[in-house]
Each structure stands twice: as C-alpha cells, then as structure tokens.
Amino acid sequence: MSRLSIHKLKEWKARGERFAMITAYDYPSARLVEQAGVPVILVGDSLGSVILGYESTVPVTMEDILHHLKPVVRATERAIVVADMPFMSYQANVDDAVRNAGRMLQEGGATAVKLEGGAHVAPLVQRLVESGIPVMGHLGLTPQSVNQFGGHKVQGKTPAAVAKLVSDAKALEDAGAFAVVLETIPAAAAQLVTDRLAIPTIGIGAGPHCDGQVQVFHDMLGLFDDCRKKKHAKEYARLGETIRDAVRTYIAEVQDASFPTQEHSFEMPECAPPELSRV
Ligand code: KIV
DSSP states (O other): OOOOOTHHHHHHHHHTOOEEEEEOOSHHHHHHHHHTTOSEEEEOTTHHHHTTOOSSSTTOOHHHHHHHHHHHHHHOSSSEEEEEOOTTSSSSOHHHHHHHHHHHHHTTOOSEEEOOBSGGGHHHHHHHHHTTOOEEEEEESOGGGHHHHTSSOOOOOSHHHHHHHHHHHHHHHHHTOSEEEEESOOHHHHHHHHHHOSSOEEEESSOTTSSEEEEOHHHHTTOSGGGGGOTTOOOSOOHHHHHHHHHHHHHHHHHTTOSSOGGGSOOOOTTOOHHHHTO
C-alpha cells in the first residue's frame, strides 16, 4: 500500500469531502488510528503535555519529535504523517529551519512538517517547499506562543484580528503550504478563512466550517480526567476509566489467586524425563 499524497487534501476540499486528522505519538496509537482509517496523522508537539508531562509545548525538542515520529511512521502505510516543528527549531534562522525540517523527512520518515505562524514565516515556507518539504501551516492560538498570548486564549475575536488571520492564511497558501490548521478561533472567523483558501483548513476549536478537523488522541479517547474541561475536545470514549478498571481487576485477581488460571499456564510435556518430574 502506498501513502496518500498531500495533494489529495486539496482535491477533497474541491469536492467538499471533509477529513479527520488525529495525533499519534507511538507505534500502538498510530496502528490503531490507521486501522480505523484516518488519512492524516500528526506527530504533534502536544506530546509535550500528553506524553512527557510538560505544562506547554515550549520545552519539546527536535529529538523528542524524531523519537516519537519514527515508530508512528513504522506503524503506518497509508496515512500522511505530519511532524510538528518544535519551538526554536525554525524561528532562529532559515538555514537551521531547512536542516531541521529535512531531518523530519530524512531521519524520521515524515511526509510533511507543520509549523506555526503567518505571513512572517511565509518566506520560510516557500524555501521549504522549494526544497521538497511539504508544509502545513498553523494559525490562531499557536501554542508555542502561549507566553506571548498570556495563556490559552481564543484568538481572532476582532475584525482586525480576523483580517490578519485571512491575510496570514493567504500568505501561507501563496508560499506553497498544502493545508492550514486553525486553532481556537471563532467559528465565523474560521469560515471566512476557509472560504478564501483553495487549500484545506483543519480546525481544532474552530467550529464546523473547516475542511478537516484535528483532535488530540488522548483527549478524544478520554485518557485523562481533565479532557472534559477542554471545550475544543470531544470524548468519543472513556478509555482512562476502562484502563483503570482493567488494572484494578488484574490487581484483585492476582491478590485472590484467580489469575493466572490453567488457561494462562503451561503444562509439563508428557515426555518430560522422570528425574525432572521428581524435582
Ligand atoms: O501539537 C498538536 O497536537 C497540534 C494540534 C493541536 C493541531 O498542533
């Protein structure tokens, strides 16, 4: 099976076909989401909080992303795998950014990279695309700028901010980006941006009008108790409870000796030497 092409996403937008993107950070999660049929997997720097326990994405490094990207690529055959460019891997200068983005494809096996920012990163996006590196943009509440924003606040709430979102999105499209994530902006602002682009928008906390949606694996599967507090996330399962219940049952069965049973044990072969059976 060959991987989907990034160009499919634009075709889907033109046909009005919506698509889902999900984050994955390891072999089992990537296998499961691909088996479920997701066409785009993001190895997001959200791994900083959901895998590594940081408070934000700021501490995530190139090595962190590469470490988690490789098993995701090994686990999948069909999905487009997008690697997030972590904080400070592309902001300092264009040459470092090109080298770092190149590592995501060459060492990590990613199909594409994602980076945050609007018109000011457009020249970099163009340089990456010219170097053969497909780029997904990311606008709105860009988590690497959380300290600049002063928290996880809804962006694009004024006419001027919406106009900036539209011009930033156009700049990314003109620079050659193949899709743009819109995070935590009003639904009406996301609709305006979506209507003005030929490339797809992928929303998270950006309402129903985007061409695609993205959810964080741990949020949509209810692995942590705080998922329910996140307005942009929908819990499609409560796996945290399922896992805790399963582990509690295992502990109890070990304690009362109801596990393992014969079913999980191995018999001595009938031809075992008699001296061994006397030991
Ligand atoms: O890192 C991430 O998971 C993301 C998505 C929330 C878009 O950037």
